[in-house]
Amino acid sequence: MNTAGKRTADKRVDRPRVRWREGRAATRLLASRALKTHRRAWASLFVALAMVSALLGGVGLAIGSAALGHASVDRYAAAPVVVTGNQSTRYTTKPWGDPPTTATAPLTERVGVPIGAVELLRSLPVVGSVVADDVFTVPGVRVDSRTATSETVDQSQVQNQVQNQVQVQPVAGRPWPAAALAPYGLRDGRAPQRPDEVVAGFGLGLRTGQEVTTATEGSYRVVGVADGPPALYFTQDRAQELAGHPASVDAIGVLPASGVSARQLYTEVRHALDAAHMQDMSAGRRAPGDSSSLRVLTGDGRGNAEYLATAPVQGELLGMLATVSGLVLVIALLVLSSLVAQALQQRSGELALLRAVGMTPRQLRSSVGREVVRIGMWAALVGAVAAVPAFLGLWHLLRAQGALPDGLELPTPPWLFTVVLVTAGLTVGAARAVVPFACGRPTGRPAEPGTARRITGLALLFCGVSAAGAATLQNSDTAAAAAGTAAVTMVAACALLGPWIARGALRVLGGPMRHLGGASGRLAAAACASDTRRLGAAITPIVLVIAFAAVQFSAGATMVHAGAAQADRAMRAEFSVSGAGITAQQALRVPGVAAATDILPGTVILPHTSAGSPLLDRLPVLGVTPGGLTGTLDPEVTDGSLTDLGQPGTVAVGAERAKSLDVGVGSTVTLRFDDGEQQRLRVVAVYDRSLALGDFMLAEGELARHMSAPAAEQVLVATDPGVNTTGVRHALQSLAPGAGAQVQSPAAPIQLTVEGAQLNSTMSTVLMAAIAALTVIAVFSTLALITVGRCPELALLRRLGASRGQLRLMLRVEAAAVTATGLVVGAAVAAFPLLAFTLTVAHSLPYLPPAELGLMVAVPVLTGFAGVLAPARRVLRRRTT
Numbered sequence: 001m002n003t004a005g006k007r008t009a010d011k012r013v014d015r016p017r018v019r020w021r022e023g024r025a026a027t028r029l030l031a032s033r034a035l036k037t038h039r040r041a042w043a044s045l046f047v048a049l050a051m052v053s054a055l056l057g058g059v060g061l062a063i064g065s066a067a068l069g070h071a072s073v074d075r076y077a078a079a080p081v082v083v084t085g086n087q088s089t090r091y092t093t094k095p096w097g098d099p100p101t102t103a104t105a106p107l108t109e110r111v112g113v114p115i116g117a118v119e120l121l122r123s124l125p126v127v128g129s130v131v132a133d134d135v136f137t138v139p140g141v142r143v144d145s146r147t148a149t150s151e152t153v154d155q156s157q158v159q160n161q162v163q164n165q166v167q168v169q170p171v172a173g174r175p176w177p178a179a180a181l182a183p184y185g186l187r188d189g190r191a192p193q194r195p196d197e198v199v200a201g202f203g204l205g206l207r208t209g210q211e212v213t214t215a216t217e218g219s220y221r222v223v224g225v226a227d228g229p230p231a232l233y234f235t236q237d238r239a240q241e242l243a244g245h246p247a248s249v250d251a252i253g254v255l256p257a258s259g260v261s262a263r264q265l266y267t268e269v270r271h272a273l274d275a276a277h278m279q280d281m282s283a284g285r286r287a288p289g290d291s292s293s294l295r296v297l298t299g300d301g302r303g304n305a306e307y308l309a310t311a312p313v314q315g316e317l318l319g320m321l322a323t324v325s326g327l328v329l330v331i332a333l334l335v336l337s338s339l340v341a342q343a344l345q346q347r348s349g350e351l352a353l354l355r356a357v358g359m360t361p362r363q364l365r366s367s368v369g370r371e372v373v374r375i376g377m378w379a380a381l382v383g384a385v386a387a388v389p390a391f392l393g394l395w396h397l398l399r400a401q402g403a404l405p406d407g408l409e410l411p412t413p414p415w416l417f418t419v420v421l422v423t424a425g426l427t428v429g430a431a432r433a434v435v436p437f438a439c440g441r442p443t444g445r446p447a448e449p450g451t452a453r454r455i456t457g458l459a460l461l462f463c464g465v466s467a468a469g470a471a472t473l474q475n476s477d478t479a480a481a482a483a484g485t486a487a488v489t490m491v492a493a494c495a496l497l498g499p500w501i502a503r504g505a506l507r508v509l510g511g512p513m514r515h516l517g518g519a520s521g522r523l524a525a526a527a528c529a530s531d532t533r534r535l536g537a538a539i540t541p542i543v544l545v546i547a548f549a550a551v552q553f554s555a556g557a558t559m560v561h562a563g564a565a566q567a568d569r570a571m572r573a574e575f576s577v578s579g580a581g582i583t584a585q586q587a588l589r590v591p592g593v594a595a596a597t598d599i600l601p602g603t604v605i606l607p608h609t610s611a612g613s614p615l616l617d618r619l620p621v622l623g624v625t626p627g628g629l630t631g632t633l634d635p636e637v638t639d640g641s642l643t644d645l646g647q648p649g650t651v652a653v654g655a656e657r658a659k660s661l662d663v664g665v666g667s668t669v670t671l672r673f674d675d676g677e678q679q680r681l682r683v684v685a686v687y688d689r690s691l692a693l694g695d696f697m698l699a700e701g702e703l704a705r706h707m708s709a710p711a712a713e714q715v716l717v718a719t720d721p722g723v724n725t726t727g728v729r730h731a732l733q734s735l736a737p738g739a740g741a742q743v744q745s746p747a748a749p750i751q752l753t754v755e756g757a758q759l760n761s762t763m764s765t766v767l768m769a770a771i772a773a774l775t776v777i778a779v780f781s782t783l784a785l786i787t788v789g790r791c792p793e794l795a796l797l798r799r800l801g802a803s804r805g806q807l808r809l810m811l812r813v814e815a816a817a818v819t820a821t822g823l824v825v826g827a828a829v830a831a832f833p834l835l836a837f838t839l840t841v842a843h844s845l846p847y848l849p850p851a852e853l854g855l856m857v858a859v860p861v862l863t864g865f866a867g868v869l870a871p872a873r874r875v876l877r878r879r880t881t
Contacts, residue, residue: 042371044781045339045431046379051777052332053383053427055770057420058390059325064419065395065410066317071303071310072407079131079181079253080262081269082297083121084305085111085280089605089676090289095612102289105605105616106311109674110135110708112248112281113294120276121254126268128257133178134243134250137709138232141171142213170711171204172231175239179226181253189224195238197223203230248281250708251305262298270296287607287678307407312618313759314408320763328770329430330488331544334495335778337434338537340372342785345534369435376431380424387420394766403759457496464490468832483833487551490829494543498536502528505821506535513813520809523797527790528814538783539822542860545775546826549856552768554834554848556761559691562842566692567749573597573632573716574725575732576747582735584625584715590731592723595631597624598712601753602703604696605672608661616672620752621696623703623710632716633750635693640665640685645699651681652697654690656841658683671696673706691842694752716747776863783818783867787811794872804876808869815868819861 076082092102121130176191176199184201189208192198198220200206210222212232226233233239240246256265273294283292297305304311355364398404467486494501506529513525528535573595577587584596600623605616624633626646635642638655645652651671653663663669663683672678687693704710719728725745732743794807802810834846848856 042343042375044777044785045336045343045372046375048332048335048339048774048777048781049376049379049427049431050383050386051774052328052336052430053380053420053424054386054390055328055383055774056325056332056423056427057384057387058394059321059328060419060423061387061391061412061416062394063318063321063325064416065391065412066314066321068413068416069310069314069317069408069410070300071307072409073300073303073306074182074407075133075178075306076181076251076253076302078183079255079302080298081254081256081265082302082305083113083117083252083254083269083273084250084295084297085113085282086291086293086295086676087111087304087308087311088290089287089616089672090291091287091607091614091616092289093609093612093614101612101614103607103614103616105618106308106315107674107676108308108312108603109706110250110308111676112245112250113252114248114278114281115246117273117278117294118249118252120272120278121252121269124268124272126257126260126265128255128260131177131181131253131255132175132236132249132251133181133253134175134239134245136173136239136243137711138171138173138214138242139711141169141232172229173239173242174231174233175236176233177236178253179228179233182228184226184228187225187227189222192223192233192235192238195235196220197235199224199226199233201226201228201231201233203228204232245281266296266298282676285677287672287676290676290678292676303407303409307405309405310408313405316759317404317763320760324763324767324770327488327548327767328774329426331548331771331774332427332430333434334492334544335541335774336431338495338540338778339781339785340368340431340434342534342537342782342789344368345789365436369432372431372435373428376428380427383427384420384424387423388417397766398759398762401758401762403762453496454500457493457500460489460493460496464488464493464829465832468836483551483555483837486833486836487547487830490832491544491547494547494825494829495540498540499533500536501821501825502533502535502539505539505817505825509817509820513817518809519802520806521813523802523806523810524813524817527793527810528817534786535818535821538779538786538818538864539825541775541778541782542819542822542864543826543829545772545779545860546823546856547829548771548775549768550827550830550846550848551833552764552771553852553856554830554846555837556764557849557852558834558838558842558844558847561847562838562844563691563752564749565844566689567751570634570636570689570692571716571747571749572630572634573718573747574745575717575719575729576714576744577717577732577735578714578742578744578748582715582732583712586735587715587717587732590717590728590735592719592728592731593717594720595628595718597629597632597716598700599624599714599716599750600700600703600707600710600712602707602710603674605674606695607670607672618674619695621694621698621703622750622752623698623700625700628718631718633693634689635685635687635697636689637685637687640683642685642687642697644684645697647684648702649679649681650684650699650702652685652687653683654693654695655686655688656690657695658686673703675706675708677706692750692752714748714750772859776859779860779863780867783815783864784871787868787871791872791874794876798876807872807876811868811872812865815865818868819864822860822864823857 087107088104089107090102090104092100094100115132118130118132121127179185179199186199187202189199196219198212200210200212200222202225206212206222206225208222208225211219212222213219220232234242240249243250254265254269256262273296278294279292280294282290286292355361359367395410404410464486467482467489506525510525510529513521513528515521584598587593587596602621602623603618604621605618607614607616609615624645626642629642629645635652637652640652642652644650651669653661653669658664661669665683665686667683668680669683670678670680681698685697687697700710700712717728717732719725729743729745797807798804831846838844838846
């Protein structure tokens with residue numbers, strides 16, 4: 001090829017590349033100039049992006065901290081190795097065509113270690129000392145605060161005590177040798193040597209020589225005061241006797257011999273236990289697939305031997321935070337897409353000119369994308385900075401509300417705060433991702449919504465209604481998930497169908513607007529009818545906040561309201577007694593008492609499958625004394641009899657749970673107790689009031705033998721007809737030493753302690769606050785953008801003779817139409833999943849407290865009016881010439 005031909009070919013090859021580079025330079029220039037020119041229009045997007053970045057960053061930090069969380073190491077801080085039982089259970093299923101899947105759940109009742117392991121470990125050369133530990137509850141400890149004034153007690157603590165008052169409280173008990181595992185040393189006195197001697201933890205505020213009395217075990221003399229939290233330390237033999245399981249101990253602390261490292265000690269202890277085939281006390285009673293091998297804990301893992309409640313709460317916290325982050329991201333995509341689309345609609349003339357002079361749709365999208373990315377970068381950085389105090393505030397709120405258990409440490413190493421940079425990048429990516437959808441087909445003119453959008457919206461609406469219908473066929477947990485899915489899907493459908501919803505609303509509201517508003521009403525109706533796409537964009541964020549708030553708040557409030565109503569109807573007892581370790585047998589000795597029932601709350605683990613996946617649901621249950629139960633409690637039995645509950649291996653099941661498990665009277669149901677034992681129980685009764693009394697009811701003895709420290713929470717007492725109730729009350733109060741019993745009449749309703757209930761309530765409030773903040777900004781920003789784009793229209797109406805009052809009234813009528821439509825559509829969207837959920841689970845209509853209902857309506861209304869009226873004030877103040 002000659003030289004001239006070569007040059008021609010090179011030019012042909014380079015020409016597309018040159019055009020591509022020139023196009024990129026043009027889009028960069030246009031993006032830079034447009035960003036400066038339309039700074040006011042992009043301000044709303046900046047605020048929304050900063051809020052999204054702050055929310056995602058705060059939740060991201062919380063997820064990282066929760067994932068790094070662990071139980072605090074307090075009692076075993078001086079023991080490098082701790083031996084415990086296996087505190088977990090497993091459930092494996094094999095879905096059709098898939099490999100086996102396993103679910104794991106922690107156990108919150110102590111699994112004992114055989115006492116023989118103590119001597120085995122003492123025989124190892126690498127072991128310096130072995131200390132067996134038992135932790136039990138000493139009920140009804142009577143502490144006389146008048147004598148707690150020795151030099152060993154801080155004066156500030158003495159001032160905080162109530163003088164001349166006898167305190168009756170349960171106290172933790174331990175063997176005195178176990179204090180060395182912390183270590184807690186003596187401040188005063190000596191170690192206990194006799195069964196009636198104790199050492200008091202400093203936190204109790206006792207002094208040497210003082211007498212303490214317990215509800216069931218008599219009196220003890222304090223012979224020493226030790227460091228540490230409130231506790232009573234007994235001799236090793238007395239502690240083992242009080243713990244009630246002489247063949248086992250709760251945990252074993254192992255200290256190394258001189259010169260032995262923690263790693264070497266762990267290796268030798270693990271090898272010795274495996275070689276001896278040593279198993280925990282649950283061996284032979286565990287569910288298939290569960291391991292009963294003893295666990296050897298080191299490092300932060302030692303805290304799991306102290307605080308058994310931290311593991312389930314940590315897992316639940318991670319799941320809730322993941323749900324919050326997903327919802328925030330979905331809502332952010334809807335909000336950002338609406339804001340970008342509205343900002344571009346105001347520039348329709350400019351975009352039409354650019355298209356007319358030869359800019360391609362791809363270049364136009366690229367230019368807008370560059371604008372959004374530049375705004376998003378700065379907004380995301382601002383949000384990343386705000387994410388840190390938001391994260392710290394969330395942790396403070398959870399601690400203050402008691403939503404996190406004692407002993408759960410949530411670390412925040414410095415490197416964790418780099419998560420906010422990741423979430424900032426995710427925010428920018430989300431903003432850039434919505435640009436193609438917001439731009440649509442950029443012709444420069446506002447495009448009418450197409451058939452594809454309508455079909456997609458209708459399909460999502462159908463899926464949402466179907467999900468709500470599916471909720472009616474599920475149990476409570478699955479129904480709640482289906483209801484949440486239905487709400488999200490239907491909100492997305494309303495976002496796509498916004499223009500058609502707006503047209504339908506105008507057909508309903510157009511007449512009243514024209515007749516009741518006079519000239520201003522006719523102007524408002526005409527303005528709304530001229531651009532239903534704009535009206536639909538304004539309605540969407542209001543629908544969003546109403547639908548989500550109604551589903552989240554009303555679902556929980558309805559369950560609580562229905563449960564409280566069932567608890568009131570179930571109560572037949574005249575008195576409830578709590579505190580000081582009083583039992584039903586003691587109450588029955590009181591003259592005039594006809595029936596008494598111990599109420600022992602507990603938990604069981606239900607293995608089952610959902611959509612082919614294994615699940616281990618932790619459910620609250622009640623342990624009751626079957627004798628005389630019908631005189632104090634009415635569970636509304638629909639089949640069977642509660643009198644058979646006293647037989648070994650029996651259980652009563654709530655009607656909804658029986659339906660989901662397909663069991664009835666005479667069937668068997670498999671439950672796992674919180675000590676790891678699995679048992680098949682025969683169903684003897686089915687009852688209706690499961691919201692108040694739990695899904696399962698067992699005999700107190702059946703449940704108590706699976707609990708580390710069983711103690712009735714309250715005793716329900718029914719009296720003989722015509723008896724003197726005042727005398728019965730005084731007699732019940734006198735049952736406990738120091739008058740520690742709390743007697744209530746009418747009887748306090750049973751309140752099931754659902755594990756993680758406070759965490760769930762607090763996180764639901766946080767979620768709704770985040771969604772409300774984001775949607776309030778979305779409502780205000782969207783309406784403000786619309787009003788800013790209409791400023792030329794308002795100025796023209798002023799020149800044509802419209803007064804300021806007429807225009808203000810017109811804007812108020814428009815704001816009322818927008819908010820009313822949003823409230824009605826949002827309520828309709830929420831109604832489908834709510835009705836499906838509440839009618840299925842609670843058998844009642846949705847309930848929402850009046851204060852929350854008023855707040856849920858007032859916030860969108862006030863925000864909507866502010867978003868319409870505030871940006872128009874500047875135009876309305878101008879004088880016309």
